[in-house]
Amino acid sequence: MVRAVTKKDVVAEFRRSEIVEAAKKVFAKRGYRSSTVDDIAAHARIAKGTLYLYFKSKEEIYLTALMADIRALQQEASTRITLARTAREKIAGYVAARLEHSDRNADFWRIFFSEFTNLIVSPATGSREFQAVKRDSMKQLQAILEQGMARREIHRLPAERTTMAIVDLTRCVIERRIMGYVKSTPREDLAFIMDVLWDGLAPRKGSHRG
Amino acid sequence: MVRAVTKKDVVAEFRRSEIVEAAKKVFAKRGYRSSTVDDIAAHARIAKGTLYLYFKSKEEIYLTALMADIRALQQEASTRITLARTAREKIAGYVAARLEHSDRNADFWRIFFSEFTNLIVSPATGSREFQAVKRDSMKQLQAILEQGMARREIHRLPAERTTMAIVDLTRCVIERRIMGYVKSTPREDLAFIMDVLWDGLAPRKGSHRG
Amino acid sequence: MVRAVTKKDVVAEFRRSEIVEAAKKVFAKRGYRSSTVDDIAAHARIAKGTLYLYFKSKEEIYLTALMADIRALQQEASTRITLARTAREKIAGYVAARLEHSDRNADFWRIFFSEFTNLIVSPATGSREFQAVKRDSMKQLQAILEQGMARREIHRLPAERTTMAIVDLTRCVIERRIMGYVKSTPREDLAFIMDVLWDGLAPRKGSHRG
Amino acid sequence: MVRAVTKKDVVAEFRRSEIVEAAKKVFAKRGYRSSTVDDIAAHARIAKGTLYLYFKSKEEIYLTALMADIRALQQEASTRITLARTAREKIAGYVAARLEHSDRNADFWRIFFSEFTNLIVSPATGSREFQAVKRDSMKQLQAILEQGMARREIHRLPAERTTMAIVDLTRCVIERRIMGYVKSTPREDLAFIMDVLWDGLAPRKGSHRG
DNA sequence: TATGAATGAGTCTTCATTCAT
DNA sequence: CATGAATGAAGACTCATTCAT
Incomplete structure (x- = not known):
């Protein structure tokens, strides 16, 4: 079944990319281990919990960014x-x-x-x-x-x-x-x-x- | 005054090198940040405290190894x-x-x-x-x-x-x-x-x- | 702009005072050095990490209490x-x-x-x-x-x-x-x-x- | 049985007083908790282990000094x-x-x-x-x-x-x-x-x- | 007797992840 | 959906005490 791309999907994708952009800045500056999820969330101007709605772990963000x-x-x-x-x-x-x-x-x-x-x-x-x-x-x-x-x-x-x-x-x-x-x-x-x-x-x- | 190399010095140097060898294995496997002092001590088969008798910090071990x-x-x-x-x-x-x-x-x-x-x-x-x-x-x-x-x-x-x-x-x-x-x-x-x-x-x- | 005291502020202040009250009991019993952060957290019935949400160090708790x-x-x-x-x-x-x-x-x-x-x-x-x-x-x-x-x-x-x-x-x-x-x-x-x-x-x- | 004061006793007492003098300086500067046995031994110019031949604990030294x-x-x-x-x-x-x-x-x-x-x-x-x-x-x-x-x-x-x-x-x-x-x-x-x-x-x- | 190397429990602090609101 | 307070498992480092030499 081919599912149509809903508005929700678009918004979700937008959020993911926002997070990824923020994460890239942080990872670039500190490296993976030294970067904190708090930092990424702050850069993305969202709450830490929100971040976990779009990615299941810090590592997933990292790999996505890459x-x-x-x-x-x-x-x-x-x-x-x-x-x-x-x-x-x-x-x-x-x-x-x-x-x-x-x-x-x-x-x-x-x-x-x-x-x-x-x-x-x-x-x-x-x-x-x-x-x-x-x-x-x-x-x-x-x-x-x-x-x-x-x-x-x-x-x-x-x-x-x-x-x-x-x-x-x-x-x-x-x-x-x-x-x-x-x-x-x-x-x-x-x-x-x-x-x-x-x-x-x-x-x-x-x-x-x- | 030229101080002779005592037995103690030799033993200490030996211990240091043992620790460094263990650390090299651990650092090589995990990288600096992910390596734990516990891990290094375990590999060197000594207590964590002993490690601090020979090096003043994790970083010193790292740089010495390098x-x-x-x-x-x-x-x-x-x-x-x-x-x-x-x-x-x-x-x-x-x-x-x-x-x-x-x-x-x-x-x-x-x-x-x-x-x-x-x-x-x-x-x-x-x-x-x-x-x-x-x-x-x-x-x-x-x-x-x-x-x-x-x-x-x-x-x-x-x-x-x-x-x-x-x-x-x-x-x-x-x-x-x-x-x-x-x-x-x-x-x-x-x-x-x-x-x-x-x-x-x-x-x-x-x-x-x- | 005068920021109104939000509910969050009130709750945070309440938590801080709860922690300080607990800390006072512990410090009073053991003195600064002998008191442990674990002990304070336990007395305040919160996790140790929580404590660090409200105070940046053991010393800050101490001085605040005082x-x-x-x-x-x-x-x-x-x-x-x-x-x-x-x-x-x-x-x-x-x-x-x-x-x-x-x-x-x-x-x-x-x-x-x-x-x-x-x-x-x-x-x-x-x-x-x-x-x-x-x-x-x-x-x-x-x-x-x-x-x-x-x-x-x-x-x-x-x-x-x-x-x-x-x-x-x-x-x-x-x-x-x-x-x-x-x-x-x-x-x-x-x-x-x-x-x-x-x-x-x-x-x-x-x-x-x- | 009244035991005569042997030479050994005298030496032991001398050692104890040496340790106590050293300890007093250290305790005075750092307080009890912050003073380390290492420090006391170093001040007394003896090995840490020796200290335990004359006192059974850090606390005993403290009270003796006092x-x-x-x-x-x-x-x-x-x-x-x-x-x-x-x-x-x-x-x-x-x-x-x-x-x-x-x-x-x-x-x-x-x-x-x-x-x-x-x-x-x-x-x-x-x-x-x-x-x-x-x-x-x-x-x-x-x-x-x-x-x-x-x-x-x-x-x-x-x-x-x-x-x-x-x-x-x-x-x-x-x-x-x-x-x-x-x-x-x-x-x-x-x-x-x-x-x-x-x-x-x-x-x-x-x-x-x- | 004297030593000091070795120990490991104990300390403060950080942070990825969860969950009640 | 969004939040951010709460959690607790690590982690680096300290130090009183022991014990083989």
Whole structure:
């Protein structure tokens, strides 16, 4: 039975998103353990009890906050990749999508990083969905690399490892941006990443630029 | 007056190290906030009060656990770098020291990663010493790059950014090893990192290897 | 904007006073250090956590318990002093106010005495307000004495020292009442204090009574 | 069987007194609850365990510290009283003994005051001996008053209450000396106490001095 | 005898979750 | 639906006392 979306559903969804927005600010500032439900409720300007009408636990809020943005981000990256032609442009699209997103959504990335570490510290805790989305994203990038290698746009390397390297490098640059260690623009960061990634550190014998 | 190392000192140091070892396991599994002093004491098979005879707070245990290994690691990397000739070999030494260390000290790296995130989430919390050691390590690597560029062993790139890229790439590979995403040997990982780092993804026009 | 006293305010104030009443009993029996928050909560028939909704620390409860009564007492004494004419009557008013108060508020006085001793043992601990109230009270009494001496209602003596003597004598009689060493009525105690205070121990050569 | 005092006994007694001296300093500064056995042992320059060879508990140390001096003080006062002729001189002797003692033994008096309050707060805690010594002292003073009244050296007043008044006034002056509220010499304090006590506050019709 | 390392019960305080209004 | 007062289970840390050496 397909149930129509009632007004109630809409209001409920609105409330959930309000809470999630508030929660993101708090989690970003304090991390998961140090954030209190009181704090989140106060930021959302609702009573603590109300919060439990929309989420069954502090953890659910956390994961919801994380997943909403992560899906949006993946969508954005996906679009840019599809629009690009060459493997190089597609990779640049992936990196650029993330860099620009981090500029507008520092809060999200802070949470993302802390969740990321939790995955290391206790893999069991991380939600399945979180891992699934990340895996999908990686597969998309890996497919690009494999295709690029097949078309000789990219030097042949182990595709999976190389995918990881790109993902990691991008993530770390964003980390440093957020930590304030790097003051450059997203555009400059993109240029640097692509430069290192494409030509490496070896002394140049000639230009490889496509 | 040079005080001899008494038996008491030895026993005390032994106890401290026992506690630190226990703490490392617990912190590695749960992270700092979620780890309890009770848990650490239980793992060390001592009473909670005893623990406070050797450390004045949970935080001191944490930082001790972290700093002891981090200094040893830096020392090891430093030695390998000094022994190497070319810039490429020195960089490889840095990466190899870390990869091999991570193989023997997974617990340490788990803690390291969680502390690393804390720096993002709340920079104030991170200990000064922790940051100092990291900065020193980066400066050493950066000096190598600058020298390498001057000697034309390395393509000219922004030295600081490039240093970060190497550090980041190494760290992330270790993360993936510890998370179990990568099953390769440290040697294989080293080869891959150097390969990507040196020649990049661009299709090869010829061999660049020194 | 004058905010009306809401029902919530009333309830909260009621709870606070309930807790303070319970705390007074416990503090009076055990003293500050030996009293536990658990004990206070149990006496107030609430959970320990609830207690922290109304007071931010054990110390705040203590000082609240102490200060509320101390101010009321000072007010009462002040009124009686103002209503009296002669210096003798004013002094009697001061003493009587305290004696009667101690009859109705034994718990308060027990706490007061223990706080008083704390001032001796570690002066730093005592709250500023506590000391301020005491100083004000003494100044009022001293002014009476000085006026009385000027008007020749009182024999000339060092005013400050004499004030202390009156305060001390009164306090000690109350101590003894509370310790159960003295079974007399407040009225009898008042008469005795005034008698000794006014005429001393010297054998009488005639009547001095005003 | 009368056991000879062995060398061992002497040493043990010496140790006990060393511990008690150290304890007095600590108790005087921190009060009973806040003083730690560690602190006392450190002040006595012995190991914590050693302390338990000579006293069976922290409380025993406390009471010992208190009782040793209190008996000495009583002895001193007793001697001065015996040497004096008139009731006035005997009373002055009692007061002077205490004032002078407080000048040399501030630590003792601090402890005494805190114990005194404990008697109020929880009479059960106070040692029997402590109370016994105090009672004896009061009886001696009371006998003097009764004799003085019989001989018409003192105006007829309720003897017990008057005794208490003298004891209290003396104690409180010492309290103020120790709290630093009063800067006068013991001699000045004695003169003032006797002055108030003997002639009271009433305006003088003539000299009553004996 | 002397030691001081070890103990663990006891302290204050925090906070996720519930539930009566 | 919304509230926020109430709860009580943890958690970090202290310290009087014991006991193996």
